[in-house]
Amino acid sequence: MSEVFLRDFSEVYGGSFQPNYYMDERLEIIEKLKKQYKNNLLKLKYIVKFLNQKSIAKNVETYIGMANIESNTGLYLESSEDKGQGECNIFNKGEVLFGKLRPYLNKVYYAEFSGGCSSEFIVLDSLNKEKISNKFLSIFLLLDCVVNQTKYLMTGNTLPRMQISDVENLLIPIPPKQIQQQIIDIMDNAYQAKKDKEQQAKEILDSIDEYLLGELGIVMPMQTNNTLDSRIFTQKISALSGSRFDPSYHQKYYQDLEKALHCSPYPLVNLASTIEDFKKGIEVGSNEYSQSKEIPFIRVSDISSNGIDFENVQKFISASLYENLKTFQPQENELLYSKDGTIGICLEADTSRDYIISGGILRLKIAQEVNRYFLQFLLASSMMNILANRQSIGAVIKHLNIDKFLNLKIPLPPLEIQNQIAKKLLDSQYQALALQTKAKEVLNAAKIDIENIILAPESRGGVIYEFVVNFDIMENILPISEMVKFQTDLHRLWGGAKYPVVRLGEKVLINNILEDTKKYESINYIDLSSINKENGNIENIKSINSDFPSRARQKVHKGDLLVSSLSGSMKAIAIVDSKKENLIASTGFFIIRHTNDLLKNFLMFILRTNLFQELLKRESSGAIMASINQSELLNLKIPLPPLEIQQQIADEITHRRDKAKNLQQEAKEILKSAKKEIEQMILGE
Structure with missing residues (x-):
């Protein structure tokens, strides 16, 4: 993408003087919309109300933060995100939430319920639902042809966001109602297909934990209901001596879990005995973050058991800084493990590209006598997750001390059994990943089809x-x-x-x-x-x-x-x-x-x-x-x-x-023959 370009003064006069405003990609999309829709193209401010009803976040029953809306899909994700103490915007079922913070994240939601949302969302409601429906509007705002405009309208470096005036001036096409409904049906079908495939993937992934613990002979104890009676218990002073005094650490459930662990037919060893070496990531500091998106700086929020989500990485460092920090690049045959924040995520290190990991992630080099995939699945299991979190400290952000982590007890079968378990679990994981990939493709294909319908309406007639x-x-x-x-x-x-x-x-x-x-x-x-x-x-x-x-x-x-x-x-x-x-x-x-x-x-x-x-x-x-x-x-x-x-x-x-x-081969033979002839002439043979 060219960063230096020229525009006639007539194009700029009376408009914005921000260079990004006149990027070719943005202007080409606007020109397409104007050509296709002419009189059926209106600025957003003329077709919706910008709602501004406020409340206090802690007072609303259901709160939607930016993290609750999946990028590029418009799907709601449940989470335990803190509502905070400040103001929030009120929205009603059927209205549209449009994320103005980092618009390239493409966070748009058609509200399926009423509640409160982050002030980083703008709440929209169609002025004339017979002319344009909120659901169609939410789908259009999700399309790449919109993101390729809005990503050039950001202001601010640390938290780039769109100004309300730029949102108001977004151009919205208004196709006939039957075309709007056709588009809605396409997305509804794609959402259902995506949901079905993700459910299949979830069932496969859920079975991994059950299979693994079953093969290790471990039966997880039942957790009691979180009632007042269940949280009141006694403990001998001898058990507290030299140990922690926080009540949650000494709950009976943990004792039952340790007993279940000891029921495994395989020997229990310290985790440290399976790890040849380990290294922490590094915290570069916010002043080192680069706006040019050169080298990904991977934090705990960027990883899951499925891998690193490079497409949605938020923080980057410069290529020059990367050269100085190359030793923090994960290497082949290593595992990554999260020890801070969300503790217990374990995944295979990706070596296909350059990146640096944060200090909240450990690099684990596994001993040769241990199958690293077996250990990866074990460390990511519900049992080890519970045991690791038990050892963590911190009220707001949890931290797992490395010594506590290395001293965790794990069952270790013979290598042959490890290999068998790992093979079975890898097969299941690959099946699940394939289903998840297909789920994404279904939705992406639907969005592309819709964009083609909107930007090339003549294609509907079979042209x-x-x-x-x-x-x-x-x-x-x-x-x-x-x-x-x-x-x-x-x-x-x-x-x-x-x-x-x-x-x-x-x-x-x-x-x-x-x-x-x-x-x-x-x-x-x-x-x-x-x-x-x-x-x-x-x-x-x-x-x-x-x-x-x-x-x-x-x-x-x-x-x-x-x-x-x-x-x-x-x-x-x-x-x-x-x-x-x-x-x-x-x-x-x-x-x-x-x-x-x-x-x-x-x-x-x-x-x-x-x-x-x-x-x-x-x-x-x-x-x-x-x-x-x-x-x-x-x-x-x-x-x-x-x-x-x-x-x-x-x-x-x-x-x-x-x-x-054949001609190349003949040329080689001619040259070879000529060289041989010359050699004979020189040597007199």
């Missing part, structure tokens, strides 16, 4: 988009020689035909199942360097017998299409043609296994063209290791000729590649 290349624009993207070659090839191969343009996500499925490579003695590994960037062939499959790379997590088969996600290796796109066993690809690839009316070899050649390489790079993000995420790839538009034409194009390109390869 087919034409694939048109503007060669004037291409001259600014490609070198002249490449542009002329592309134009010549395009016209010759496609004969100037017009084909529909489709979103890639409508025609392919990306495999999101990760493989447990612990079960393999050896693997045949394909990483980005395995692919010849010039011809798209897989030429260097690495045979590895131990210490598999942490990114070796995707099982692939002959015929799978591998697409690089990293900007620096975008041409690492190839089809697997090997029949070797235990083929494992890097997580730096998207794996496309199933397609609909789309030949994989045609898609491979399309994505390898200079035009589409530029489009892929444009969608990449990240300062140090730029990459394209799955939703951006699936949102890419591609031309879709009939299968017969696809095959003709693929055959023609394959023929050219083979011909070029």
Whole structure:
């Protein structure tokens, strides 16, 4: 994205003098809306009331803070967030809550109940519900075409937020009521599908704890109701001597839990005996936070048992500071464990990108005789979570002393049993993650469909988009020689035909199942360097017998299409043609296994063209290791000729590649022969 640009004074006169206000991305969306809706496009202030009823937060029955609304989905998340003591905004069921703080977080909620909310929300209510419904409004405000405007309207560095005047002037399209209802139905169906898949994932994840404790022979004691009688108990002075005096530490439930732990058939050991080494993260201080989003600074709020939520990281540091703090970067085969705030989150360290962890997170290097996945699931179990929290101190923010953590008792089966348990649990976790990924994709696809309906209403009537290349624009993207070659090839191969343009996500499925490579003695590994960037062939499959790379997590088969996600290796796109066993690809690839009316070899050649390489790079993000995420790839538009034409194009390109390869080989042979002849002349042989 260009940070230096020019605007005519006539464009700025009478408006804002903030540079971001005139960014191309924002202006292009506004122009689209004006072109499509003309007289059916109004500023938000003309179609809604900005409600301002106040109350005291502690007095409302149900309170919604910013953390209670999921980014990009508009879903309500229950939490025990402190209401605070200050004022809050009152809202009623059916009204719209729009988050003005950090608008790029995209927090919009269609109220399903009445209550109070953070003053960082603006409460909106349609002036004429026959003309525009609140539910449609909430859906529109969630779309990327809105976020790509609002993210340029923030003011303030520490807590950037939108000004009320900018919110009032947001342009809102008003499609016919039947189209509004169609859009509402699409989102309702997507929400239900997402909910169903997440419920399936939850059931699988919930079963992990039960299975693990069952295999360890531990039966969790029943917790008593939190009544006054249950909280009154006596304790011998001998039990308190040298121990803590806070009553909760000595509850009978903890004694019952320790007895259950001792019932395990496996020996109890100190956690410290399973850990070869540990290191704390670092607190860099708020003055070191960077606004340029270079290197993620990962805090406890950014992690879960599923991994690190890089997409919603709030704090970043500069690349220069990262260079000085590289020793705090998690390494391969480590576990991360949260010891402050939310205690007991345990996950495998992600080594696919650069980041630094905060002081509330521990890095654990596990002893070789212990299966680290077994220990990961055990430390994340409900039993160990309860025992760890029991040892914590702090009324507002809990802290777990490292010595107390290392002295926790855990059951430790033989390594063979650990491996069996870990394999079963990893399989369950991968199933759950796949379901969660599908749930997100369902909602993202629905939002994209809705955005297409709103920004391209003519597509509803069955009008087919034409694939048109503007060669004037291409001259600014490609070198002249490449542009002329592309134009010549395009016209010759496609004969100037017009084909529909489709979103890639409508025609392919990306495999999101990760493989447990612990079960393999050896693997045949394909990483980005395995692919010849010039011809798209897989030429260097690495045979590895131990210490598999942490990114070796995707099982692939002959015929799978591998697409690089990293900007620096975008041409690492190839089809697997090997029949070797235990083929494992890097997580730096998207794996496309199933397609609909789309030949994989045609898609491979399309994505390898200079035009589409530029489009892929444009969608990449990240300062140090730029990459394209799955939703951006699936949102890419591609031309879709009939299968017969696809095959003709693929055959023609394959023929050219083979011909070029033969000519290159002949050239090598000619040079080799000439060198040999010269050598004979010089040496007189």
